[in-house]
Amino acid sequence: MGKWFSKLYDPVMEPLERLKFRYIRETLIHKAKGNVLEIGSGTGLNFPYYTQAVKVTAIEPDPTMRKKSLKRAEHARVPIDVILADAQALPFPEHTFDTVVGTLVLCTIPNPEKALNEIRRVCKPGGHVLFFEHVRAEHSLLGRLQDWMTPVWKRVCNGCHLNRETLETVKKAGFTIVHVEKHNNGILLMIEALNEK
Incomplete structure (x- = not known):
């Protein structure tokens, strides 16, 4: 990831955070309980927003983003360890975590199917998986626009795909969908699932 992206991420995202994302994050993260893994924790x-977790292990593959996150980890209400790791090869034993969280991350991971298989492996049977993701629009014209923009968008935004069908990918990985909440005409999804084995 380019250093410029890491430096600009928070200021560029602030308007979206204030208008919509902060509410979604707070609502979703409040549901994370027990021993929690957060993938792609960014800054x-x-x-x-972690209030019910016993402990959070946050992984982030970019050293600059990880470094920026450490101050927020220090001020969190629960213990948070932030380590350099890749969601496609998680360095944890099977059945380690009660809850796994990912927000605006499956759009960027090169192989989301591999990452989801790793999440299934390290999440306990019956454990909760919580995602906040942007996806390809159901509206055909907007969806085609996302398809058209994605090749350029990926280059500018560190591999982010505007048009992934993330909900279907989560289902195909074997998770049981418990609840989906749509925002912004279905472009933003809050997904709650169970790791039933």
Whole structure:
């Protein structure tokens, strides 16, 4: 990831955070309980919203983003360790976590199917999986626009795909969908699932 992206991420995202994302993050993260894994924690925007977790292990593959997140981890209400790791090869034993969280991350991971298989492996049977993701629009014209924009968008925004069908990918990975809440005409999804084995 380019250093410029890491430096600009928070200021560029602030308007979206204020208008919509902060509410979604807070609502979703409040549901994370027990021993929690957060994948792709970025600059730690979720950290203030953990209230029911016993401990959070946050992984982030970019050293600059990880470094920026450490101050937020220090001020969190629960213990948070932030480590350099890749969601496609999680360095944890099977059945380690009660809850796994990912926000605006499956759009960027090169192989989301591999990452979801790793999440299934490290999440306990019956454990909760919580995602906040942007996806390809159901509206055909907007969806085609996302398809058209994605090749350029990926280059500018560190591999982010505007048009992934993330809900279907989560289902195909074997998770049981418990609840989906749509925002912004279905472009933003809050997904709650169970790791039933």
